[in-house]
Amino acid sequence: MTDSPGTPAPHGEALAPQRSQLTGAVTTLVAWVAVILPIILMAVTIFAEIMRPDQGMWTARNLSLMFLGALLLFCMIAFPQFLGNAVRFREKAMWRSAIITGIPTVAVMVYFIFRWMANLG
Structure with missing residues (x-):
């Protein structure tokens, strides 16, 4: 980034020291490994529900499912x-954005875990 090290923090907050780029990259990679299967399962589930032959594709239910799925x-x-x-x-701010996107992500993961467990029995 182009910020100089002497730039004051907004609202008088002290800047925390950065961790290494490797730490951020490993965290990102581990998170990708955790979410790749639920992403694929969610996309296939939404596609299967929208393309059901017994109902039209442009119903209110399918439109809301498309929007929520996206x-x-x-x-x-x-x-x-x-x-x-x-x-x-x-x-x-970065933690806030991670939490805001992480809550729905964890909810989808928990949904698929419970759905998988229900199909075991």
Whole structure:
């Protein structure tokens, strides 16, 4: 970044020291490994529900499912990068964005875990 090291922190906050780039990259990679399967499962589930032959594609249910699915997929795709940056730079705004995208991501992961467990029995 182009900020000089002597730049004062906003609102009088002290800047936390950065972690290494390797730490952020490893965190991002681990998060990607955790979310790649739920991303694929979510996309396939949404596609299967929308393309059901017994109903039209442009119903209110399918439109809302498309919108919600796109929003959830965006959160799941953005979460690993936000988490890696939050771990590396230690800024509140970055942690906030990681949490905002992480909550829906964890919810989808928990949904698929419970759905998988229900199919075991």
